[in-house]
Amino acid sequence: GAGVSQSPSNKVTEKGKDVELRCDPISGHTALYWYRQSLGQGLEFLIYFQGNSAPDKSGLPSDRFSAERTGGSVSTLTIQRTQQEDSAVYLCASSSHYEQYFGPGTRLTVT
């Protein structure tokens, strides 16, 4: 079946603009995670959704970051008033239990 898909694959934005990144998880996976991969910080957890439960936002770096998951499926990560330090690859993963399967990521460049 289809894997995790993310869009856009690349996004270039100006500092101060808002961006939305989309994730389509594997069908039937109830858990969805967002991670960020950057040269300086490596791979770091951002936020977790499980079914209809309240999300675990403990990894979000600032209140400019938010995410939602509609209908227990598609998720959108929103970054408001982007800063240059937000430049990174944003990865989405979905899971039905232990194993997490990653999408190809969205490369965000803030100029």
Add this chain to the structure above:
Amino acid sequence: QQQVKQSPQSLIVQKGGISIINCAYENTAFDYFPWYQQFPGKGPALLIAIRPDVSEKKEGRFTISFNKSAKQFSLHIMDSQPGDSATYFCAASGASGSARQLTFGSGTQLTVLP
């Protein structure tokens, strides 16, 4: 407490050789230890994973060795091939409520020479 330390940072081996990457963790609540392979421009791909109730798991040319008392685990790639050249990440997770977010090592860039 949440760190996973990975070494070496980079590794060069000859085709047919054995590649060994090591990781150490501190949090004894971790109970799942996957390895991911990442090619440039791609997302991490799950390679192999182990639970702490076993000391070794083998899948094809890839083997995880796990030492619970030392809080260490390693990836062995037998008969390394140029196509194995990629970045490898170890990771660990443990239940935090229902969340099982992964804590990643810093990655090892493997180059297999033809």
